[in-house]
Amino acid sequence: MRKHLFYKLFTFGKIHFLFFVTGILLTCANFLEAQNVKQFQNRLKSFRFGCTAGFNFSDFYKTSPFNDPFNAVNTSGNDPYLFVDFGFMAGGLIIFQMKRRVDVTAELQYSQKGGSFNDNGFIHRLSLHYLDFQILPGIRFLDRFNVKAGASGSLLVFVKAMEGRVNVNTDKEPYSPNILNGIFSLGYTDYSGVFFEGRAEMGFSNINNTSYPGKDFFLGSLVWQLNIGYIF
Structure with a gap:
């Protein structure tokens, strides 16, 4: 029991x-x-999303004699005068907040870059349209200001070369399909999420496709950009 x-x-x-x-x-x-x-x-x-758009002034720089970069005839036989051209950009971004004042911004944007030259009073323009992927580590200071420096890879989407007002070439073959750029920016972000930014971009890669006839010289891009955006 x-x-x-x-x-x-x-x-x-x-x-x-x-x-x-x-x-x-x-x-x-x-x-x-x-x-x-x-x-x-x-x-x-830690992740914030946003959008941005703006305009830019772009130009070219060269490391060798300027030799018919736009498939146009240089009748003077001298280096033509280079000057800036007007373009635009628009895209989206993701910001990863690593620390209180340190973040990394990844951007995907569509941008127009180019330049012009004057050959004996005749204007030649080259407009190159790219899809840019940018990685920009940044530091915030004085609470609302930030400085960023990074790099971008650009994929060539569209080409438009003009002589005066006449479109003479849309062939992408004379130009490199992708280029690498260095970027420096200074910006201000408001408490509402609206931000303003100025950027300087320098191309480290040759815009020209050196295997194409007449393109066997280095031509780089210089871009100054002003944009406005919003962080959600």
Whole structure:
């Protein structure tokens, strides 16, 4: 009888013990899940999304004699005068907040770059349209201001070469399909999320496709950009 009673108590105790252990495990699982959700939410707060648009002034620089860069005839036989051209840009961005004053911005934008030259009073223009992917580490100072420096890879999408007002070439083959650029920027972000930014961009890669006839010289891009955007 005592043995039977002891067996019942032991069995009853094991059941309670199993319920107790199960409860502990469920509590731990819920706690860990809550922690993971909280960590995920906190990490998600580190990312901010935005959009930007603006205009730029672009030019070219060369490291060798300027030799018919736009498939146009240089009748003077001398280096023609280079001057800036007007373009635009627009795109989206993601900002990852690493520390209180340090972040990294990734941007995908469509941009127009180019330049012009005057050959004996005759204007030649080259407009190159790119899809840019930019990575810009930045530091914030004085609370609202920021400075960024990074690089971008540009994929050539469209070409438009003009002589005066006449479109003479849309062939992409004479130009490199992708280029690498260095970027420096200074910006201000308002408490509302609106930001203003000025940028300087210098091409490190040759715009010309050197394997194409008449393009066997280095031609780089210089871009000065002013843009406005909004961070959601």
